[in-house]
Amino acid sequence: MKARLYAGSRLRTIRQRRELDQAGFARTLGISVSYLSQIENDARPITASVTEALERHFPSEWNEPPRDEYERRLAAIREAISDPLFSETPLPAPALSRFVEQYPQLADRMVALHSAYRLAEERRHALGDVIDSTDAESRGDGRQFPWEETRDWFHAVGNYVDTVDVAAERIAAKCSQDNRVTEEALIERLGSKHGLSVRFVSDDTAATALREYDRANRCVSISAILPRPSRTFQLAHQLALIELIEPITAIVRGANLQSEASEKLLTVGLGNYAAGAIVMPYARFRDAARALRHDVDRLANRFGVSFEQACHRLSTLQRPGMRGVPMFFFRIDMAGNITKRHSATKMQFARFGGACPLWIAHEAAASPDKIHVQLAETPDGIRYVTMAMGLVKPSGSFQRPSRRFAVALGCEAEQAADFVYADALDLENPAAATPIGTSCRLCPRRNCDQRAFPPAGHTLLTEIDRREVIPYRL
Structure with missing residues (x-):
């Protein structure tokens, strides 16, 4: 139905x-x-x-659009009520669906309430005595951390900000050389239009400050240790925060965030969004993505961007009337923490806890510069084609460890013809898909040997005289 x-x-x-x-x-x-x-x-x-x-x-x-808003709200409320705080008996799926359909605002408030509770618990257990009682952001009053609130804002708008995206496309048209936004063109525009000089810093300051804007001396400093795509991105970010500051400020003011720190983080996030839209202008990038079947390496080479930048941009192609193939994108660190996430598909990410260990992204994080592909199936029966690649960002110094992580990009198997990475998979074999879940706490699978802890709302059966891979049954 x-x-x-x-x-x-x-x-x-x-x-x-x-x-x-x-x-x-x-x-x-x-x-x-x-x-x-x-x-x-x-x-x-x-x-x-x-x-x-x-x-x-x-x-x-x-x-x-597809039922993005409904699906996100339903997934969020399903995750919230799976918490043992509510009940050991899960609500029937039809009743939950009717609740979300008929009372969407109430559902949002319930999710927000649960998030506040979880945040308070996390602060109490994980931070404890470390929290400074004089810090207004750590009062334990149920407010989100600024970074979390900013991330949720982008997720709520579908990771597409039309005002900024369209304006960035106009800037790109003025900074393009041979259909590519170049470092030189951005430097020239910063100088001729805004009177700013650009210098590349290679001393110890560059190890910590990737970009610094000296307003008094009208100078932008960029770390020389950055690869060229990252330098170009930082220049585009600075240009965006100058030329698009009015629409960005209006968006931030209208976001109704809870703190000044959240507003500053959203400003930075919108600057990053605009930078990506400048170096990868929407229409040109979307057309190239379709023509190249979303081959990230070829897209990165064509637009002069990094692998991660191209992946992230592919997840933002949601302009009304010009939508791209719905993609999910996430970045995961060596500890399994999801540090970036967005889904234009039905794929959902857990707000709390680690990611499913069966995702190919974990293997990719341990073996950089190699593309891994996977056909995965979520508990709702939907299959996804996932590409993941481990990356290393050099620190520029032996005394500072390099940053290691993996980025993953995927689409539903129904879109496989438009995703070059699906060519390496047997999409017709029912047994070829890896069964994954959102997180162990939410995953209903009963026979997963990788389970870290039991799902919420299930009675555990433990036998003293028998031991299997997992020391309990559901």
Whole structure:
């Protein structure tokens, strides 16, 4: 049964952008004003006829996506209620689905409440005496850490920020040489348009400061130890924070974040987003990605960017009317922590705890500069083609350890024809897929030898006289 679509805020945004009152908008859609009012207030779902009218009259603004918002909300509420805090008896899936459909705002508040509880518990257990009681951000009042709040903001907007992306594309058109945004062109624009000089620093300062803007002396310093793609990215970031500061500031102010630290982190995050959009302008990058079947090495070479930058950009191709192939992207460190994550697919990442150990990304992190591919299947039966590659970022000094991690990129197996890495996999073999989960706490699989700890809400059966790989059964 297809889930009903509630999208009142989207319709209200379209109507207000077109400067239409409810009567005029209702006439265009062929419905009554009262019905439109109910839809905008999420009291009624959007029917097929209304969807058709939106696609016909507002194609560039509607462009109905898959049920991203619904799927993310359902996954989040499912994770929250799996916590033993609530009950050992899980709610039936149909009841949970109806709850999310009919009360989306209440579901969001429940997820936020659970997140606040988890955060308080994590602070109490993991930080304890380390927390400075005078620090306003560590009062144990249930607020998110700034980095977590910023990451969730990008996830909530689908990792696509239209205002910044479109403006960055215009900047790219003025800084391109032979269809590539170059380091030299960015330096020239910073100098001619903004009166800034650029210098490359190779002393000890470069080991810690990748980029530094000296406002008083109108100078931008870039670490000379960075590879060329990273230097170009840092220059693009600085240019974005100068030329796009007004739209970025407006977005940050409208984000309703909880602290000044969160606002600063979001500003930096939007600067990074804009930098990626400058060196990999949307339309050109999307067309190249399709033509090259998302071959990351070839994309990186064509646009003069790093492997990680190309992977991250592929996960942002969600412009209405020009969507790319839905991708998920994450970065994982040597300890298994997910330090970046985004999913334009149904793939979900755990907010708390480690990632599934069966993901190929863990193996990739231990063997850099080699591409690993995997066909994986989540408990809901969806198969994903995943590519992962381990990377090392040199520190520039023997006394500073290099940073080691892996990046992973993937799509649903149905999109395999557009993903070159699927060519190495047997997609037709039912037994070829590796069974993975979101995390051990959420994974319902009963026969996984890699399980680190039992899933929430299950009774454990332990036999004293018998020992299997896992010391208990579910």
